[in-house]
Amino acid sequence: xxxxxxxxxxxxxxxxxxxxxxxxxxxxxxxxxxxxxxxxxxxxxxxxxxxxxxxxxxxxxxxxxxxxxxxxxxxxxxxxxxxxxxxxxxxxxxxxxxxxxxxxxxxxxxxxxxxxxxxxxxxxxxxxxxxxxxxxxxxxxxxxxxxxxxxxxxxxxxxxxxxxxxxxxxxxxxxxxxxxxxxxxxxxxxxxxxxxxxxxxxxxxxxxxxxxxxxxxxxxxxxxxxxxxxxxxxxxxxxxxxxxxxxxxxxxxxxxxxxxxxxxxxxxxxxxx
Numbered sequence: 001x002x003x004x005x006x007x008x009x010x011x012x013x014x015x016x017x018x019x020x021x022x023x024x025x026x027x028x029x030x031x032x033x034x035x036x037x038x039x040x041x042x043x044x045x046x047x048x049x050x051x052x053x054x055x056x057x058x059x060x061x062x063x064x065x066x067x068x069x070x071x072x073x074x075x076x077x078x079x080x081x082x083x084x085x086x087x088x089x090x091x092x093x094x095x096x097x098x099x100x101x102x103x104x105x106x107x108x109x110x111x112x113x114x115x116x117x118x119x120x121x122x123x124x125x126x127x128x129x130x131x132x133x134x135x136x137x138x139x140x141x142x143x144x145x146x147x148x149x150x151x152x153x154x155x156x157x158x159x160x161x162x163x164x165x166x167x168x169x170x171x172x173x174x175x176x177x178x179x180x181x182x183x184x185x186x187x188x189x190x191x192x193x194x195x196x197x198x199x200x201x202x203x204x205x206x207x208x209x210x211x212x213x214x215x216x217x218x219x220x221x222x223x224x225x226x227x228x229x230x231x232x233x234x235x236x237x238x239x240x241x242x243x244x245x246x247x248x249x250x251x252x253x254x255x256x257x258x259x260x261x262x263x264x265x266x267x268x269x270x271x272x273x
Contacts, residue, residue: 185234
């Protein structure tokens with residue numbers, strides 16, 4: 001009899017850093033025990049960009065299997081999620097403090113709500129467990145373990161959602177001619193300033209330069225909604241200023257440092273030449 005596959009559930013990987021919300025940097029590995037369970041129960045995993053479908057064969061064993069009947073079989077399936085982006089922790093919020101000894105443990109057990117496979121709206125510290133507490137051995141520490149319990153309350157579409165990191169943005173004026181600007185400011189497209197007065201920053205080699213730090217943390221994003229400009233002769237409330245650089249670069253997610261004397265707060269340095 002020919003196989004006829006239908007969907008048990010669709011699992012989506014999302015990240016708010018990306019413009020389309022799709023997180024395509026996870027691959028799915030199936031444990032040996034889960035492979036046996038899936039083979040013995042006519043189940044199949046089909047990956048797509050940013051997630052996977054978990055399918056069942058309607059005609060496995062006997063024709064006419066339904067989604068409800070499969071979910072009533074009470075199987076537990078375990079998948080290992082492998083991270084393929086080494087910058088992930090630079091642009092993602094609420095990551096483990098001890099990366100080498102921690103792992104995300106995700107699934108549809110009682111501590112999750114609705115269609116998300118984690119404790120809150122986004123993956124967070126509540127979803128982290130110590131590797132030492134896992135009752136199994138991994139040759140290579142996984143990024144995350146996803147455990148799906150096939151039960152009647154399993155949603156037809158589920159989500160694993162990561163939130164982008166928020167940092168203070170620090171624009172650093174590097175070139176000599178930029179140091180000579182009169183009343184410089186970092187402004188938005190409407191002339192408003194979210195960065196305040198310039199500060200003095202000491203670079204390696206004891207070189208002092210001017211820098212501007214945002215007044216509040218701003219979300220990192222693949223395509224930030226707001227573009228900032230460098231201006232001189234700036235006075236708050238006046239439009240009589242000169243734009244020097246019309247579109248300043250956005251933070252480089254490979255270069256996140258710390259604000260001096262505020263070790264718990266992240267800052268994104270952006271160097272302007």
